[in-house]
Amino acid sequence: xxxxxxxxxxxxxxxxxxxxxxxxxxxxxxxxxxxxxxxxxxxxxxxxxxxxxxxxxxxxxxxxxxxxxxxxxxxxxxxxxxxxxxxxxxxxxxxxxxxxxxxxxxxxxxxxxxxxxxxxxxxxxxxxxxxxxxxxxxxxxxxxxxxxxxxxxxxxxxxxxxxxxxxxxxxxxxxxxxxxxxxxxxxxxxxxxxxxxxxxxxxxxxxxxxxxxxxxxxxxxxxxxxxxxxxxxxxxxxxxxxxxxxxxxxxxxxxxxxxxxxxxxxxxxxxxxxxxxxxxxxxxxxxx
Numbered sequence: 001x002x003x004x005x006x007x008x009x010x011x012x013x014x015x016x017x018x019x020x021x022x023x024x025x026x027x028x029x030x031x032x033x034x035x036x037x038x039x040x041x042x043x044x045x046x047x048x049x050x051x052x053x054x055x056x057x058x059x060x061x062x063x064x065x066x067x068x069x070x071x072x073x074x075x076x077x078x079x080x081x082x083x084x085x086x087x088x089x090x091x092x093x094x095x096x097x098x099x100x101x102x103x104x105x106x107x108x109x110x111x112x113x114x115x116x117x118x119x120x121x122x123x124x125x126x127x128x129x130x131x132x133x134x135x136x137x138x139x140x141x142x143x144x145x146x147x148x149x150x151x152x153x154x155x156x157x158x159x160x161x162x163x164x165x166x167x168x169x170x171x172x173x174x175x176x177x178x179x180x181x182x183x184x185x186x187x188x189x190x191x192x193x194x195x196x197x198x199x200x201x202x203x204x205x206x207x208x209x210x211x212x213x214x215x216x217x218x219x220x221x222x223x224x225x226x227x228x229x230x231x232x233x234x235x236x237x238x239x240x241x242x243x244x245x246x247x248x249x250x251x252x253x254x255x256x257x258x259x260x261x262x263x264x265x266x267x268x269x270x271x272x273x274x275x276x277x278x279x280x281x282x283x284x285x286x287x288x
Contacts, residue, residue, distance in 0.1 A: 036187070036256035038099030039091050041123065042249035045080065045116030046108025046136040047166070047226070051243030052080070052087045054094075058187070058253060062090040063243040080115060084123075100129050100261075102252030104136040104244070106270030107174045107201060108166060113269035124264040132255045133262040134248045135198035135270070137164045137225070141178035143247030144224045144238050159221035159238070163212065165229040168273065173209045173229045176201045177220055184250065190258050196251040203273055 039056040045066065054062035064086060066079045091098045103120035106113050124131040141162045148158045165175040176198050185194065204212060216223060216235055223230065224238045
């Protein structure tokens with residue numbers, strides 16, 4: 001099946017075409033031609049700090065953070081351009097051409113999601129390569145499972161079940177539980193029904209979140225994600241030393257194995273909840 005490309009306004013097409021010289025492609029890569037172990041560019045911008053990674057042959061060959069956690073003025077939009085340029089240059093150096101782009105599509109920051117998803121759609125269109133969408137909480141879990149696997153090889157311990165949580169703002173938490181065996185099956189054994197889009201993400205108020213954390217130690221081995229949801233509790237999220245874009249790429253390889261591509265024209269951020277402005281507007285329309 002031919003790759004569907006989004007309809008782009010004429011004013012923007014010149015900018016998108018300007019990306020082409022950054023990567024040499026022998027011809028457009030259709031979904032049926034994409035090599036799961038070829039070069040992949042992964043994008044994660046679901047929070048104030050984002051990241052970009054390049055995987056080739058299933059190995060991470062480039063990863064770079066976008067912004068700084070301590071800088072409250074940092075905005076991913078102002079930082080992502082140079083990082084993408086460096087990542088595309090790295091792709092150009094690989095033996096295999098860029099095979100596909102992957103992106104975390106939510107949940108997360110409204111601004112961050114728009115930036116990451118728009119960038120991924122732009123690259124998919126401009127470079128004519130397939131696109132994979134990945135749940136952002138699943139990407140964090142995959143990142144933690146992968147780095148723990150590497151540590152276990154050096155004598156460390158391995159969590160098999162993770163509770164992942166991210167700040168949903170306004171006193172709420174995005175959370176989901178992941179089992180390593182289900183989230184990260186061996187690449188050669190990925191079942192056609194497997195999906196990188198987690199459907200069990202919950203949005204919890206503080207009381208429900210308290211109950212969820214009570215499960216830690218009983219039904220889950222550890223927690224991961226943002227610091228904020230865990231601040232008033234004795235448990236601390238597992239430190240992530242790899243960029244979360246690596247987790248996006250790890251799941252992207254598995255999605256590519258079963259050709260679970262996303263139509264770049266149809267992809268929209270998975271916000272899962274209205275923005276503060278939308279909630280305020282809706283409240284103003286309610287009868288007194």
